[in-house]
Amino acid sequence: MSLHVACLCAAWCRTCESYQEVFEAACAELPQAGLHVRWIDIEDEAELVGDLDIETFPTLLIADGEHVRFAGPLPPQPETLKRVLRAHLADATPARVAAEYIELAHRLKTGHHP
Known part of the structure; x- marks a missing residue:
């Protein structure tokens, strides 16, 4: 099963600028x-x-081929990110999220953009 982990940020955001390295390092520790x-720049x-x-x-999206498992903002702390990643990659329970997150997860899965 394919899993998508996306961090939504903006180039002008100083928090995002420093968080990108944290995000990439935490994801590198996960089974690949x-x-x-x-890493998605919401404007680009x-x-x-x-x-x-x-x-x-930063806002994080975790989705599998069928469901969004997590979607929402996170405090920009490495341990919080790691804890959320471990919890939601292991648990396939769908999250209750806005339809726009579901649509984004579908676009990530299929590679189709409007």
Whole structure:
């Protein structure tokens, strides 16, 4: 099963600037089989993000082929990120999220943008 982990940020956000290295390092510690990791600049990849309105950075999306497992903002702390990744990569329980997150997960899975 393929899993998608995406961090949604913005180039102008200083928190995101320092968080990208933390995100990439934490994801590198995960089992890589079937894992697709993306750093998404919400302005540069506006078509991919679609109607999703990100107000808090960083925002994380974890999705499998069928469901969104987690979607929402995280405090920019390495241990928080690692804990959320471990918990939601191991647990396939779908999260209750806005339709826009589900649409983004579908676009990541299929590679189709509007």
